[in-house]
Amino acid sequence: MFNNPTHKILIIGLLAILFITLSGLAVLQGPVDIPFNTILTILSEAILGTHHDTIIAWQQSIIIDVRLPRVLIAMFAGASLALCGLITQSMFRNPLASPSILGVSSGASLGAVIAIYCGASLLSAWSIPLFAFIGAGITLSIVYRIATNQGQSNIATLLLSGVAISALNVAATSLLLALSLNNWDVARMIIYWTMGGLDGRTWDHVFIILPIICSGFICLLFYSKPLDLLLLGEQHALSVGVDVKKTRRNLLIISTAMVGASVSVVGGIGFIGLVVPHILRLILGPSHRYLLPASLLGGAIALMSADLFTSVFFKNSEIPLGVITAALGAPFFLFLLIKQRVVIN
Secondary structure, three states, rough: OOOHHHHHHHHHHHHHHHHHHHHHHHHHHOOOOHHHHHHHHHHHHHHHHOOOOOOOOOHHHHHHHHHHHHHHHHHHHHHHHHHHHHHHHHHHOOOOOOOOHOOOOHHHHHHHHHHHHHHHHOOOOHHHHHHHHHHHHHHHHHHHHEEEEEEOOHHHHHHHHHHHHHHHHHHHHHHHHHOOOOOOOHHHHHHHHOOOOOOOHHHHHHHHHHHHHHHHHHHHHHHHHHHHHHHHHHHHHHHHHOOOHHHHHHHHHHHHHHHHHHHHHHHHOOOHHHHHHHHHHHHOOOHHHHHHHHHHHHHHHHHHHHHHHHHHHHOOOOHHHHHHHHHHHHHHHHHHHHHHHHHHH
């Protein structure tokens, strides 16, 4: 762990450089080879409004309408999952917590699956996000209501009710999948969506996730100090003037909105919200002044890296992105746990 603030800022700077580098590589990489100079020309025309007669229409369409939305969604969704994982771990003082611990992710997934099963997804690109937000909001309301008694929320009850409601959401999702097996097109869409991915995402999806993630991150910046105090315990936070009940409720609402936004656009993608903030906390320490921007960059880097890995090694196959994040994230996280256990022993 780096204790020197200068070193922490340097780490964040390195993450920013890696973020920019991966963003460029993600735009360059794809199943169709487009010359580097052509890509630069297309991007300069889109940004500066210049016109070039040498640009071919289909190449411009691939860069502007396919690759750019995909890269931007990977950025925002990865950042959202990592930030929500950080908030969850800090609120519950558990480094193994993740956005799915309260059932919000499964609630958003259930809402999206309902939209697909009922055919609402064919009417508008906004239908799945809308149903996902409703599912996430209903799940959080139920969990919070169960855990709250006379205005006080019990952490243990909150976690246990989240696990129980999450199991119900997963069961309902599986039921809808089973009922849709007689319609293979619907069943296939549900299966691929629950596995997570970026295929077929457009600028409509970017505009869905962009304002929520940006506004959510700005709001979280104002809670960096209360989050530091919550890590020391509720009683300590109360003693220095933190309204623990209000702070926790607001953080839950912000994280629910961000999880709902990411799940509604990319589907079920695991381990980013668990692994990324956990690693960054080991490197940068507990201060959220540094962890918030680092998690923003780290989550975006993780999801873009997974997508880049898929596009390079599985060019001719449709491998769901959630499978890649789990396959890469789970062993790495187990390695960290074993390493920590060895150090402790």
